Every structure is written in structure tokens, then in C-alpha cells.
Amino acid sequence: MKQLFTFVKKEFYHVFRDRKTLLMLFGMPIAQIILFGFALTNEIKGSKILIVDYAKDAASQQLITKLSSSNYFEIEKSFADHNQIEAAFKEGKIKLAIIIPQSFYDDIQHFNKAQVQVIADASDPNMATTLTNYATNIIAGYQSSLSPTKKIPYRIVPQIRMLYNPELKGAPNFVPGVMALVLMLVCTMMTSIAIVREKEMGTMEILLVSPFKPVFVIISKAIPYLLLSVINLIIILLLSVFVLDLPVKGSILLLFGASTLFILTSLSIGLIISTVTTSQQSAMMASAMGMMLPTMLLTGFMFPVENMPVPLQVLSNIVPSRWYYIIIKNVMIKGLGFSAIWKETLILFGMTVILLGLSLKNFKNRLA
């Protein structure tokens, strides 16, 4: 028994003297509670919606007022032409559109029944369902307010249309997210481990003391993982098309192009990690803690970024997978072309250049 106590005492010494582990032990839970408690939420507030009012009468005005006064919605635009709706969805700024037909007031008065069209961006099916629920609730509320005493109630029937993903499959949301996660994981973690392994084993010494330029060491480490990641990508796409029944609506070429760019971004992150770590274990931890966690939480496929507090939104802008996720969704799920993703592509490209530059600069020509 006493021996057990002695051993436990020793283990405590080890724990308290390892500052890095201690930081993780206490820092992580605190960070997670704060993040999950305050920042990450599935509740959606202030979503930007589009209203097209063909009626332009007192009734429609009342409905619009009710919608705009709700916490859940923020009216982004309110134009008169529903042809621009599609463009607005493509831009990705609005998640929901409500179209009030010209005969709204007349239909209510004469037929006791009117229709309102509700169109949602179902590439994120959870969000779409939530938003349409909010909308239909408000419409129902307006409906009740119209007939408090009349015996035959008014009925306003929302016609719901789910864009891009009519069956509300979960796949369109998480497949791009998984792609981002997997590529990030494989490229970043495996590359950093591969380079650090040379340092750990001691063979890096011999490589450095040879005419072989260090930059070629990096390139030769990156190439196998680049190829493997492309294969991985193909497997994921095949699985999602044939098993999950999720076709690729847009250009496959564009998809591969963007993915290759993202792979390079992840590789550069892996490189940077390898220049600052000295053991495979710490490389793995840095990749997992440093990259996986932000990727999972801040990319936007688990928790919508728009609903996070501003500091986190700003932070999510520097997470590369956030931009890749948007590109994939736009190309694969919404079937959009380059014109829709040029901004995100540029951002990703810029990140890659900076990261590559940093890692090459950091890569030590000597042991120390």
C-alpha cells in the first residue's frame, strides 16, 4: 500500500514538472467549456433573409414587419424581382427567401386562404429546417392575429422549397466537412511526423551533411503524401457519389483543382510544425491540438460560423479549411462555377504562399 502511495507521489512530480502537458490538462477543458458554452451554438439568430413582396399591400406589409421584428431574422434585401433570388443564394449571403404573391391580400379576403413561398438553402439541412420552422411559426402567428374572433379561420399556407438538397440529406453538409478534415489530418500530421522522424532518428544529420539541398528533403517528404491525399480524395468522392447518393453537381476539374490547392496549404502547415517540433510525439500533438480542433469547430460544418461571437468569427477566417469548405460546398453541392469561388480560392492561395515561405525560411540548415 505504501509502495502504491510512493509511486503515485512520483507520478505527481512528473506531471507538475512537465509544464506543457499541464497547460493542456487545465487549459483545454477551460477553453472547451467557454467555447461550447458561449460561442458554439446550434441556435440561429439574425439570419439574413430575402423577402420579395409582389403584393405590396397592407397585409404583406404587416407580415414583413412581423418577420423583421423577429430576433431570428435580419432582412438583407427586399427587392421586387425573384430572378435575383438565385443569384443571392449563390452568393451565399442569404439562407432563406420568402416570396409573397401579388394577390396575397385578395386571397385572404376572398378565399380565406393565401400562399407564401419559402425557399431555403438546404446545403446545410439542419439550418434550413430550423429557419423554415422559424418562418412558418411567424407566418402562423400572423395568421392567428388576423382572425381572433372569426369562426372560419384564415389560412396562410407556406410552400416550402429546399434548394440544392430537396431530400434534406445530411451528406451535403458533412461530406465537404469530412473532406476538409481528412485532407488536413493526413497532410498536416503525416508530413510533419515524416520530417520530424528524421530528426528523431538522427538520419537528418547525415542528410544535412551532404550536397542534397534541404529544400529537396522537404519536397521528397511532401510528394508521397500529396499523391496519397489525391487518392484519398478520389475514394471519398466515389463513396459519396455511389454510396451516399450525393452527386457532384459542379465541375470535377474545379473540385480537384481546389482540393490540390488545399492539400498544398495543409502540407505547408505540416512543414511549419515540423520546423518547430523535435519529436514525433510533439509533432502529432501539435497537429492534433493545433489543427484538428480549430478545423472541426471553426470550419462551419458542425456549427454555423455566422452565429459565433465576432472574435471567433474573425479567428475562423484564418482557418484554411473554412475557405475550402465553402469552395467544396459551392462546387459540389450547389454546382457553381469559378466565378462563385474566386474570392475563397484567392484567400487559400495567399495563405499557402505565406505558409510555404515561412516554413522554408524556418527550415534549419543546421541542427540548431
Add this chain to the structure above:
Amino acid sequence: MSTIELHNIVKTYNKGSVKAVTEVSLAVATGELFGLIGPDGAGKTSIFRVLTTLLLADSGTATVNGYDVVKDYKAIRQCIGYMPGRFSLYQDLTVEENINFFATLFGTTLEQNYDLVKDIYVQIEPFKKRRAGQLSGGMKQKLALCCALIHKPAVLFLDEPTTGVDAVSRKEFWDMLKRLKQQGITIMVSTPYMDEATLCDRIALMQAGKILSVNTPARIIEAFPGKLYAAKAAGTSKLLRDVRAYPPALDVYAFGEYVHIVFKNEEGNTAHLIEYLHSQGHADAEIKEIKPAIEDCFIRLLKQ
């Protein structure tokens, strides 16, 4: 001009708290087999790393083959071979694959320089398809040596190549080094084994970052102050205690089956000592004057 030169090299780690090398100056001539002899922590590996351009010294200058280790490191890396302390080859590649990899790294092939490594290669050739991780310690050292030599370097740096290897393999390794020397390669070797010092042309004895002495083994032995005696009797540990208690003895230490003694007075009185030992119960005590070994010189230098 010497092939390897070090002038007042200082190297510290941990922001100066660990003084690995303190003001070391050395020169190694072309074609010389030079030994850095000293225990762990002497600074041998740090010196190697400065010379092979893997580390920057805190201060001081060094050149290899005429090139400065700081400014012309690229040129140095083209013409040296290096075998670091631990076994640093790819454990999951075969013998053959390792050699081909390192040959290609230096822009050559096994066939091109076969004569150079033939002696060594024929010993490991039977195992060429075996993974390097599954070789015995002695075989691994031979493989590592091959890979370091494969591009016919002008200077070879071997950091503790025989540590942890059994006595037989150690002897074989040094025989190989002697034959390499005949090819005109300058070789700098480090070892903690004092008995290997006599196999070098010149040696530097080092301890705790400082050089105790640099010279040929013969001259270092000649420089031993005074005479050295070896006493023998059954019961070495009792002998050791008794001689230590003998007032005229200055240094007394065990050395294998003997006890080595240096007397305070240059002219030790061995007859008197024998009498004393007889009185202490060592009926069979013997004593003779001996020539010091490098280890004796090292111990003496440490005490100064």
C-alpha cells in the same frame, strides 16, 4: 596547411549554462588518423558537429579542407563523410537500399567507388537483403561506415563508432580504419575507450570540454611525470586499501589485476613497500616498474 583546424572554439548550450567545449584548438594533418579520446560529456560530439557544419560555435574559427565551417559550409558538405553517434541509418531499408540511397545522395554509385569500400562491403554483402534494423551491432557499424565512405570523401568524421560494440568487432573496425588511412583519407575518430588511443597517429585527450593534451600516443606516454609501478597480490581490494594507507604513495588506483602506484618521491622505494605489504599479510606481493598506458596518463592529467 592542416586539413582540419580549430582555433579557440567555444560551444555552450542552454543559453550558456552548459559549457560543452571551452577554448579548444587543434590541427589535424592530411592523411592522419586522429583520435578524440574522452568520456561522455567531454565535448567530442559538439566538436564533430561544429566541424561537419551542423552546429555553429559560440566563438572561435574552424576550417575543414581549407573551407571555413561558417561561410563555406556547402563546400565542406560536398567533401566529407560523417558517421554520427547513434546508428543513423534507415532501419526499415535493407543494407543494399541504404547504400544505394547514400551513394545517390552524393551523386555516385556503389560500383564507382567499389575499391574503396570493398574490404568492408564484402563482410556485409551476404546480408545485403536484410533490413538494417535486424543487423547485429558490429554489422550496423560496418554498414554505417560504408555509407559514410561511399562517395570517397577527403575527410571522414566518425563519432564513437565503436561504443557499445563488443571487443572483437571493435578490433575489426580499427583494422578497417588503418587500411582506409592508406588510401589517403584524413580520419577523425572519437572514442571513450582509452586502449584504442594507441591505434591513432595522434590523439587529443579531453574531459569536460577541455583538452588535457594533444600529441602522439608515444609522446604523451613519455611525458608522464616520474615513474609508474604496478603491484600485484592475491586479494586486490585489500591490496588497494593497504597501499593507499602507505604514506610514501601519492596516487594509488586499481588497474585490472594490478594496482598502479606513483610515489611522492621520484625514487620510489619498492623494497620498503614489499616489506610493508608482507607485514599486512600479502605474502605473495610483487611489484615492478611499468610503462604507463594512455589511461594512466589520462588519470594523471585529470588530477592536475
Add this chain to the structure above:
Amino acid sequence: MAEPVIKTNKLIKRFGNFVAVNEISFETYPGEIFGFLGANGAGKTTAMRMLCGLSAPTSGNATVAGFDVYKYPEKIKQNIGYMSQKFSLYEDLTVTENIRFYAGIYGLGNNEIKEKSAALINQLGLQNEVKTLVASLPLGWKQKLAFSVAIIHQPKIVFLDEPTGGVDPVTRRQFWDLIYDAADKGVTVFVTTHYMDEAEYCNRISIMVDGRIDAMGTPASLKKQFSASSMDEVFYHLARSAKRSAD
């Protein structure tokens, strides 16, 4: 003649088809310094693991400190000390913490621990280093401390696996002074080493080749047997003909 502290009879250890230890038989006595030599791969480490109760033999008999290695390996572990070159003390604990830890593990009472710690620290002259992390000590001091800690519970035998590797000649001899002290107090010291001059410090030696013990005796008798002038020569003579070290 006192009771043997280690007694083995035709001890064998097989790994599949490979016979690592091939019928070794020997005895060691209290207060003896026994050198266990052999080339790398000869089977020394495997044999030592069996004697320490860490690995069960395939066949043959052995008792260590009076306990059978098959039936009572745990009792053996309580009655031996162990120190190896690769690991002995925790680098991120101080000198005192290491001593207290091992003393506690070996089951010493609180008062005993205090007494023995103080004695140990005095004997090694470490009074100024008690609060130093072991990582900051020079190698020689680490080894001496590790040895003293390994025998703090006064075991009947202590197993030393290449304890003086890489240490300077003066510190090596100080280490052997500690070994002599322990042997004088009746502890059997079972030591392996690559330094042939250290072989001479032992009372008796055995040399393993290809899993067998090919020679055993006092240094003097072995040198006579092989007409050699040093243990180096004896070893070379035996190990050179070994088949295992060739691959």
C-alpha cells in the same frame, strides 16, 4: 562454503526455434563479485532477465536469493537490486526525490528511509546536490547514485548491466570502490561490462558465447587456461570463434 545466492542448472530460453540461452549452469556466493561477460547477442541480457524474475525460462532450474524463478519471481524482485546503463534514475526528479522513491518502492519504513538517505548522501558527498534535478548531474555522479539507490534496501544480490559505460577512468574506479564496499558487506554483485580491465576486478567470471557459457573461473585461472596475458586476449580468443556475432 556458504549457500549459493544464485544457482542455475541447465537453464534454457527459447524463442521459437532460436535458442537464446543454451543450458547454462553456475553458482554465485554471498559477497562475490561475479563478472558476466559475452559479446552482444551472446545471450547475456536474456539470461539476466531470467535471473531477475522478468522472464520465465523454457526449461532448466534456477533459484535466486533462495527463491525458484518459476514459482516466486515476485519474491525474487523484492530481494534484488538492479541498475542498467540505459535507465536508472528519473531525470526530472531531484536526488532526494529519487532516493525516497526507490526506498519507498523497496518497502523501507519512513525512519529507515531518512537514515539511509542521509548515509547515502554523505557517502557520495552529494550534500550540496540534494535538491538538484538528476538531469543536471554529471554522468559519473548519476551512475554512482544509481548504484547506491539500487542497494538501499540491502538486497542479497545486485544486478549491474554495463554500469560504467562512457564514464571517465577516475569515476569508473570510484564506482568500483562502491562495488567493493558492497561486496565486503556481503552483497553479491552480478555485473556485465565491455571493459576488460573491469573483468579483472571480479572474483570470478563467466563468458557467454552463442548462448552457452564457454568459460568460467577466476581471471587468473582463465588466463592460464587460454595462455593469455590479459582478459582481453581471453575474450578475443573465445568470442572470435562465435557464430552469432557474425550476423
